Amino acid sequence: MSGARILVIEDDDVTRSAVAGNLAAHDYDVEEAADAGAGLRAWDADRPDLILLDLGLPDRDGLSVIRHVRREAATPILVLSARGQETDKIAALEAGADDYVTKPFGIGEVRARVAALLRRAGQATGDPGGVLRNGSILLDPARRVVTVAGEELALTPREYELLKQILGAPGRVLTRGRLLRAVWGNAYGQEGHYLHVYVSRLRRKLEAADPDGDARDVVTAEPGVGYRVRESPAD
Amino acid sequence: MAAHDTTPVHAARPGALASVVALPMPVRVALVALTLVAATAAIALLEHAVGVADASPLYLIAVVVAAALLGTWGAVATSVIAFLVYDFVFTTPRFTFVVADPAEWLNLLLFLLVAVVLGQVTALLRERADEADRRARESEALVAISREIAQAGSFEEAADAVARRLRRDAEMASVRVVLAERPGVIVAETGVAPPDEASLPWTLVHATPDGGSDWLRVMEGDAPIDAVAGVVDRYSVAIGPGERPVGWIHATRVAGDPMPGRGARRLLTLAADQLGIAHRRDELRAEATAAEVARQSDALRGAILDSVSHDLRTPIASIRVLAGGLADPATNPDLPAVRATAAEIDAQGARLAGLVNGLLDMGRIQAGAVHAELQPYDLRELVETTLRRRTGEPDGPAPVIDIPDDLPPVLADAVLFDGAFGNVVDNAAAHAPGAAARISARIGAGDRLVLAVDDAGPGVPDEALDRVFERFYRVADTTAGARRGLGMGLAIAKGFTEAMGGTITAGRSELGGLRLELHLLAAGELAAE
Numbered sequence: 001m002s003g004a005r006i007l008v009i010e011d012d013d014v015t016r017s018a019v020a021g022n023l024a025a026h027d028y029d030v031e032e033a034a035d036a037g038a039g040l041r042a043w044d045a046d047r048p049d050l051i052l053l054d055l056g057l058p059d060r061d062g063l064s065v066i067r068h069v070r071r072e073a074a075t076p077i078l079v080l081s082a083r084g085q086e087t088d089k090i091a092a093l094e095a096g097a098d099d100y101v102t103k104p105f106g107i108g109e110v111r112a113r114v115a116a117l118l119r120r121a122g123q124a125t126g127d128p129g130g131v132l133r134n135g136s137i138l139l140d141p142a143r144r145v146v147t148v149a150g151e152e153l154a155l156t157p158r159e160y161e162l163l164k165q166i167l168g169a170p171g172r173v174l175t176r177g178r179l180l181r182a183v184w185g186n187a188y189g190q191e192g193h194y195l196h197v198y199v200s201r202l203r204r205k206l207e208a209a210d211p212d213g214d215a216r217d218v219v220t221a222e223p224g225v226g227y228r229v230r231e232s233p234a235d
Numbered sequence: 236m237a238a239h240d241t242t243p244v245h246a247a248r249p250g251a252l253a254s255v256v257a258l259p260m261p262v263r264v265a266l267v268a269l270t271l272v273a274a275t276a277a278i279a280l281l282e283h284a285v286g287v288a289d290a291s292p293l294y295l296i297a298v299v300v301a302a303a304l305l306g307t308w309g310a311v312a313t314s315v316i317a318f319l320v321y322d323f324v325f326t327t328p329r330f331t332f333v334v335a336d337p338a339e340w341l342n343l344l345l346f347l348l349v350a351v352v353l354g355q356v357t358a359l360l361r362e363r364a365d366e367a368d369r370r371a372r373e374s375e376a377l378v379a380i381s382r383e384i385a386q387a388g389s390f391e392e393a394a395d396a397v398a399r400r401l402r403r404d405a406e407m408a409s410v411r412v413v414l415a416e417r418p419g420v421i422v423a424e425t426g427v428a429p430p431d432e433a434s435l436p437w438t439l440v441h442a443t444p445d446g447g448s449d450w451l452r453v454m455e456g457d458a459p460i461d462a463v464a465g466v467v468d469r470y471s472v473a474i475g476p477g478e479r480p481v482g483w484i485h486a487t488r489v490a491g492d493p494m495p496g497r498g499a500r501r502l503l504t505l506a507a508d509q510l511g512i513a514h515r516r517d518e519l520r521a522e523a524t525a526a527e528v529a530r531q532s533d534a535l536r537g538a539i540l541d542s543v544s545h546d547l548r549t550p551i552a553s554i555r556v557l558a559g560g561l562a563d564p565a566t567n568p569d570l571p572a573v574r575a576t577a578a579e580i581d582a583q584g585a586r587l588a589g590l591v592n593g594l595l596d597m598g599r600i601q602a603g604a605v606h607a608e609l610q611p612y613d614l615r616e617l618v619e620t621t622l623r624r625r626t627g628e629p630d631g632p633a634p635v636i637d638i639p640d641d642l643p644p645v646l647a648d649a650v651l652f653d654g655a656f657g658n659v660v661d662n663a664a665a666h667a668p669g670a671a672a673r674i675s676a677r678i679g680a681g682d683r684l685v686l687a688v689d690d691a692g693p694g695v696p697d698e699a700l701d702r703v704f705e706r707f708y709r710v711a712d713t714t715a716g717a718r719r720g721l722g723m724g725l726a727i728a729k730g731f732t733e734a735m736g737g738t739i740t741a742g743r744s745e746l747g748g749l750r751l752e753l754h755l756l757a758a759g760e761l762a763a764e
Contacts, residue, residue, distance in 0.1 A: 086650060104588045106581065193611060194758075197644045200613030204640075221620040224650035 004118050005029045007048040009039035009065065010080065011058050019052065022107045023114070036060035040068060047073070050118055052110070053097070054080045055088055063095050070096035076117035080105070086224035093175050093225070100173070100225075116231055120171045132167035134218050134232045136210055139167050148209035158183060158191075159202045166219045171231035173222060199227060263304040267313055270297040275320055282325060291321050291346050298350045302357035310354025318347045373502060376404035380506055384513045390414075393513040394423035397506050398484075402426050405499040405506075407486040412474075412510065414482040422482070472503045475511040482514065543707075546590055550583040557583070593723045596654060597706065600730030607651055607735045611644040611758035614676055614684055620649075621657045631664065632671040634688075642676060645684045646756040647735055655731035655739070658724035659688045659751045666692030667748055683737070683754040692748035700741045703749070704729040725751070 006028050010016040013034070020030045031046060033039035036057045043051070051069065055062035066077055079092045079100040089100050099113055132139040136149040146153045146163060155163065161183045165174065176195060184192040199219065207216040219227050258266075274293045281290035294317035301313035322332055326339045334340050383396035394412040401410045402425050409426030470488070473480035484507050557580045560566060561573060568576070599605050615638045622634065645652075663672035670691035679685035695703055707722040725739075728751075732739045737755040744750035 104584070106585075194644065196610060196612040196616065196649075197758075200616035203616070220623065221616060221649065223620060223653045224648075 003027060003029060004049040005031065005046065006050045006052060006114065007031050007033065007039065007042050007046070008052045009033045009036065009057065009062075010052070010054040011035060011056070012054075015054075019107065019110060023111070026111060028114075036062065036065050039065060043069060047075075049075065049121070050114060051075060051077045052080065052114070053077055055085075055092060056082070063091055066092060066095040066097050074121075076121050078110075078113055078117060089225050090175050090177070093173055094177060098172060116171050120231070132164065134167050134170055134230060136213050136215050137163075137167065137206065137218060139164055148206060148215050149213060151209060153205060153209050155202070155205065158198055159205070162198055162202055166227070166229050169229045171229060173226055173228050175226040177226075179226065196221075258304075267297065267301040267304055267309065270300045271313065271316060271320070273297075274317070275324065278321070278325065289342060291317075291325070291342070292349075294321065294346070295350055295353055298354045299357045302354040303361050306362075307355055307358040310358050311351055314347055314350035314354055317350060318343060321346065372404070376400060376502055377505055379404075380502075380509055384509050387513065390510070390513050390517045391422055394510060395425075397510055398423040398425045401484070401486065401502065401506055405486070405502045407470075407488055407499075409487045411485045412482065413485065414474075414514070415480060416482075426487075470503070472507040474507045474514065481511065484510070543594070547587070550587040550590070553583045554580050554587070593727060596727045596730070597723050600727065600734070605651065605730060605734040607648040609646045609648055609735060609756070612647050612649065612652075614638060614642055614645040614686065614755075615640075617645065617647060617649065617652050618656065618674060618676075618686070621653050621660065624653065625657065625660065631668050634660065634663070634672040634674050637673065637675040639676065642678065642684060643760045644758040646758040651731040651735055652755075655728040655735075655753060656686065656688075658728040659739075659753070662724050662728075662751070663688050663690035663692070663749070666690055667746075670746070673746060678757070679752075679754055682757050684757045686753045686755065687750055688752075689744040689746045689750045690748035691744070691746040694743060694748045695741065697743070703741050704739065728753075 006023055008016055008020050008023070008030060010019070010032075011034055016032055016034065020032050024030045031042050031048065033042050036059050039051075039053070039057075042048070051065075053062050053065055057065075062079070066079075069075060069077060076099075077097045079089065079097045080103060081089050081092065081100050082103045092100065098117055101110055101113055130141050132141070138147045139145075141164065144160065146155055146160065162179065165179060165182045179199075180188045180192045180195055183195075199221075203216045203219065206218065209215065218230050220230070222228050271294070274297045278290040278293050281287040281293070294314075297317060298310050298313050302310035305313075319332070322334060322343055323330060326334050326336075326343065328335060334343065380397055380400050383400065384393040387393035387396055398410040398412055401407060407426065409424070411421055411425075412423040414420070414422055470486045472484045472486075474483060475481035484503060486503065557576050561568070561576055615636075618636065618638065622636075660672065660674075667690040672691075673689040674686070675689070676684060676686045704725050706726040725741075729739045732753050732755070735755065737753055740752045740754070742750045742752070
């Protein structure tokens, strides 16, 4: 998806021009903004295909930029955030950001995330029959059946709901709060606190069903933030 | 005390009161009278039956006894009485005070003179003996006090020993030591509790111009304070310099006992002096300790700063040299060389980032800014997440994992666990680069989950096991070429583990190296659906 238009909103000149320069060298059409005001003006004028957003901007909170964009479009947003600011990352993800990279980051990592987000944005959202698929895992919501490598997998209702949420967000980061609300509802109780244990139990079942494959890697922990769902490998 | 007018009213009593013969006064007077009667009878016998011309010197025995029992004035009185009795009974004309013969007059006067002088000398000798005796006891008590203070480890111990000693040797009903710097605290106390300190009838003023001391009666307005009159008498001696005493010795006596004598007073004064010295000694010792601690921590800080500076500067220096080389127009490197240099700059940057992250974690731990958000996790899941994050780091063989499936969930903070466990694994990898570490878990004491990491490295000497968690501690370099860090990893692991309510321990490993154990809180088992 070369040629995609990327807006880089970052106040540090060296970081911004280095990232923009590298992305341009990889055939992206890059526009730069040094603060939130300039970034939103560029967004209104050009409607880029993806936004790279630093959360610590001099004029406005990065979160307000995410909310502004989300009111108008589902354009992928990749957040640049410092280490140790897990709560900021969670807030950004819950406000609608799609992914994050932690500063100091390698430029290769940023490029990989940008490519993944653009790929996903171009994908059709799901199978016409609503069947969710990721690697060897297949979930059919109409029949409430999960198969792994063709074999049916027995799951508890909670595990089924968890897997459905996971398969429905390929290549994305799911925060703990989002998973809890989706699976346990807004008033999650004692069991909800065991979300991490449910996820690891689900991963074990997937591993047992597909010992030689990588079904269990469909979801991996992002300490302090939540879970990252693997991109669905190309069929 | 400052609220009262202090007026000196009472000087020290003569030492005569502290008599060696501890009999009541009437008994002693009776004894002297008896001696007088006996002497009179003996003289009568000698002069009339035996025919001795003048047996009056026998009265001198009575005078000496009186001097010994009653002191100077007793001796003088006895001399005068003996003179009058002899004049009345034995000189002619008998049974009158009239003396006919002028020679008899001379005899009588001579007798009086000798008796008075002898009485004085005897009384003086006795006082000297008393004084010597008292001084001996005093010096004994003083030596004992000094020794106890010298042997005491602290002011409190010294005060306690002195209070006991004073109560016995200065004959006080109770003794209490207080310090000005600790208001409301009784440092030492012995005997029955004295009344409260607002009512202090007597104060021993510490330094009189001649170097001695004197009692003051504390006045309130015109009236002497006597709040507990008839119950106890109370004395206070300042410890330390008179204007600003560091404390007080308060002592009480049962009312009616005589004022403390010179000896008791001297003992109190000297005990106060000694306690003042002990207090100063404590102060000096505390200052010396503080100075030594400051010196050592300065030295430590210096060493840490040197080490941190070196470790931080090295990657910075590499980055600048490499980038400077690329920027130099005189060089003309080909593309693969430029890429290799850039990759090296990136690697040095990553190393620098790791060091800075470690320092920041350390800073958070020291500032107490680490807050754990404890949630139940599957321990194996956390371990695998950390190991997955570390893949790609050139650390040799992957660790062997031996974690049973049936462990209860662990109560942890995912980020802190990753920091703690990651540093422990990094440490194992750094000290045993060629051999796989072993990661195992079990349920330990108190239902803690114990996560152990064993390495096959050179290990740590037993005596240094506790020190591996100290900041910037590094075991003497035994493996040449082993990758060295800042010595922060295990200190961070400890800080993060403790923030999660856990503990971390170090021991010997069966693999030959170090075994580090994280003892973590277990969450309740999740009920099956």
